[in-house]
Amino acid sequence: MSAEELTAPRLTRKGRATRDRIVAAASELMFLRGVAGTTTDDVQRAAGVSTSQIYHYFSDKTALVRAVIAHQTQEVLDAQQPHLGRLDTLEALRAWRDLLVDLQRQRQCEGGCPIGSMASELSETCPEARTDLAEGFGRWEAGIRDGLRAMHDRGDLRRDVDPDRLALATLAALQGGLLLTKVRRDTAPLEAALDASLDHIASLTT
Amino acid sequence: MSAEELTAPRLTRKGRATRDRIVAAASELMFLRGVAGTTTDDVQRAAGVSTSQIYHYFSDKTALVRAVIAHQTQEVLDAQQPHLGRLDTLEALRAWRDLLVDLQRQRQCEGGCPIGSMASELSETCPEARTDLAEGFGRWEAGIRDGLRAMHDRGDLRRDVDPDRLALATLAALQGGLLLTKVRRDTAPLEAALDASLDHIASLTT
DNA sequence: TCAGTTCTGGAGCTGACACTCCAATCGCGC
DNA sequence: GCGCGATTGGAGTGTCAGCTCCAGAACTGA
Numbered sequence: 154m155s156a157e158e159l160t161a162p163r164l165t166r167k168g169r170a171t172r173d174r175i176v177a178a179a180s181e182l183m184f185l186r187g188v189a190g191t192t193t194d195d196v197q198r199a200a201g202v203s204t205s206q207i208y209h210y211f212s213d214k215t216a217l218v219r220a221v222i223a224h225q226t227q228e229v230l231d232a233q234q235p236h237l238g239r240l241d242t243l244e245a246l247r248a249w250r251d252l253l254v255d256l257q258r259q260r261q262c263e264g265g266c267p268i269g270s271m272a273s274e275l276s277e278t279c280p281e282a283r284t285d286l287a288e289g290f291g292r293w294e295a296g297i298r299d300g301l302r303a304m305h306d307r308g309d310l311r312r313d314v315d316p317d318r319l320a321l322a323t324l325a326a327l328q329g330g331l332l333l334t335k336v337r338r339d340t341a342p343l344e345a346a347l348d349a350s351l352d353h354i355a356s357l358t359t
Numbered sequence: 360m361s362a363e364e365l366t367a368p369r370l371t372r373k374g375r376a377t378r379d380r381i382v383a384a385a386s387e388l389m390f391l392r393g394v395a396g397t398t399t400d401d402v403q404r405a406a407g408v409s410t411s412q413i414y415h416y417f418s419d420k421t422a423l424v425r426a427v428i429a430h431q432t433q434e435v436l437d438a439q440q441p442h443l444g445r446l447d448t449l450e451a452l453r454a455w456r457d458l459l460v461d462l463q464r465q466r467q468c469e470g471g472c473p474i475g476s477m478a479s480e481l482s483e484t485c486p487e488a489r490t491d492l493a494e495g496f497g498r499w500e501a502g503i504r505d506g507l508r509a510m511h512d513r514g515d516l517r518r519d520v521d522p523d524r525l526a527l528a529t530l531a532a533l534q535g536g537l538l539l540t541k542v543r544r545d546t547a548p549l550e551a552a553l554d555a556s557l558d559h560i561a562s563l564t565t
Numbered sequence: 566t567c568a569g570t571t572c573t574g575g576a577g578c579t580g581a582c583a584c585t586c587c588a589a590t591c592g593c594g595c
Numbered sequence: 596g597c598g599c600g601a602t603t604g605g606a607g608t609g610t611c612a613g614c615t616c617c618a619g620a621a622c623t624g625a
Contacts, residue, residue: 165571165622189395190484192612203574208614210572264483272542273479277470278396287542321539322555325548326528329535333527336478336493342531349528353559371593371601398582409604414584 172210174200180221180228184267188218188274218275219285225267226289230296232256237293240300241307243355250347253327257340265335268293269328294324301354314357326350378416380406386427386434390473394424394480424481425491431473432495436502438462443499446506447513449561456553459533463546471541474499475534500530507560520563532556 164172178200182191193207193214211217230237236249264270268289275282301316301323310316330346370378384406388397399413399420417423436443442455470476474495481488507522507529516522536552 163571167622168572171572186484187395187480189393189480193614194612204614205575205616206573214613265479269538270479273471273476273538274393274395276541278392283542290539290542318551319555321548322532322536322551325535325539325552326532326555327535328538329531329533329552330528332475332479332534332538333496333531335482336489336496342527345524345528346531346535349525349532349559350555353555353562356559356562369601371591373592374601377602399584400582410584411586411605412603415602420583 168210171200171202171206175202175207175210175217176220176224179217180224180267183218183221183271184225184264188221188271193217215279215281218271218279218282222268222271222282222285222289225271226285226292229266229268229289230292233296237296238299240297241303242309243351243358245300246351246354250344250351253347254340254344257331257334257343262334262338262340266328266331269331290324294320297323304358309358310354311357311359319354319357323350323354374416377406377408377412381408381413381416381423382426382430385423386430386473389424389427389477390431390470394427394477399423421485421487424477424485424488428474428477428488428491428495431477432491432498435472435474435495436498439502443502444505446503447509448515449557449564451506452557452560456550456557459553460546460550463537463540463549468540468544468546472534472537475537476541496530500526503529510564515564516560517563517565525560525563529556529560 175196179191179196182195182199186195193204196217197204197207207217211220233249233252236245236252240246240249268286271282272286272290275286277283298317298320301310301320304310305314305316310319326346326349327343330343333342333346334340381402385397385402388401388405392401399410402423403410403413413423417426439455439458442451442458446452446455474492477488478492478496481492483489504523504526507516507526510516511520511522516525532552532555533549536549539548539552540546
C-alpha cells in the first residue's frame, strides 16, 4: 500500500493540480530545510493554498511527507535517465558519474541527496517513511544492479564477482559521497567515492 | 573557536559534572530521535536537571547542539580505538571493518552514525554545526589517511595511488554503508560497502 | 438546470516549544 | 566562618506548530 493510495479518494482535474502543487512546494522546502524545518504554513504560502486545502488532500503531515518521498524518489530516478538501467559498460558508468558530480556542482553542493537526507532524518522516528525510503533505495539499487548483472552475464565481469553486492556497495559509496559533499560544500568526496567504486569495478573486468 | 570555549566561563567540579550530564543525556536522545525531535524538556528529564540549568550552561539550544557534536565526535573516534590511526595493513583494515559491523549489529542497525546523522540534519540549517561536523569528519578521515599513507610510504601501495583520496573514498563508503544499514535495518549494505573498499585497496597493493 | 460532491478560505483551538526571570541554596577561596 | 559568585528550582511567557471546523464557492454528472 503506497502513500498515494492512502490519500485522495477521488480528485477532479483541479484537485489533482492543487495536490501536485502542494507536493511540489513541500518537496522543495523539505529538500532545502529538512522535514522538521518545514511547517505546513511554509508549504501553504509556497504553494499558494489555504490551510484547509492541505488537510483536504492529506490526512496529516506524515501523509504529506510520504507523498513527498514518492515524488522525490521519482525525481531522483528520472534525473538519472537515460543512464540508470543501462550501466552495463565502463563508459556508461563514467558518464553516469559525471552527471552526478555535475548535478552537485550545479546545486553548489547544497542539500545532498533528497532521498538520503530524508532517510537519515526519518528512519528512527517514522516507520512508514523508513520503509518507503527503503523501497526508493531499492529501485535505485536495481537500476545499478541491472547494468552490472548484464556485464556479468556477458562475461565482462569476472565469474567470482557478485554483481548484486557490487551494486549495493556502489550505491553506498554514492550516498556517502553525497553526504560528505554536502557537509564540505565540495564535490571532492563524491568524486573520490565514485572514482574509487568505478576503478574497483574496472579492476574486476576480464 | 570551538563550541566548548563559547560556553562555560568558569565551572566548579559540581558544575562540570552537571554540564557533562546534560551533554551526555542530550547526545543519547539526539542520537535516538534526532536534534529536532529532542526538546530541552526531554533533556531536562533525562539528565535530572531543571530548566534554568540548561540555560546556565548553554546560551541556547544551538550551543547545546554544538557541545553534543563535540562529544559525539570524540565518542565515535574513541570507539574505533585502537584501530584508527593504525590502519596500515590489510589485516588491520579488516579488523576495523569487523568492529564497525559488529557495532551496528549490537545496535540492531538503529541510529546509524551519530556524526553522519547530525551532518545530514544540520548542514543546511546551522552553519556553525556544519563546520563543526566537517571538522569531525576531517579527524576521522585523518585517522584512515595516516594508515594508508604509511602503506604508501612503505611501498605496500602502488606508487600511482593517491592514499589521501583513497581515505576519503573509504570514509564515504563507510558513511553510505551506515546510512543504508540504518534504513534497511540490515548490516548487509555496510558490509558490502566496506568489503568493496577494502578489496579495492587490496587490489592496489604491490 | 439542478443536486451532490469536491474544493477553498480563514478564523480559531490546543498543546508544546524555546527561553526568561527571580529567588533560594551551595560551595569555593580567603 | 564569611562573602560572593556558581548553582539550582520552577513558575511563567510569548510564539508557533499541527490541526479542526464550518460556511461558501466551484465543479461534475445526469
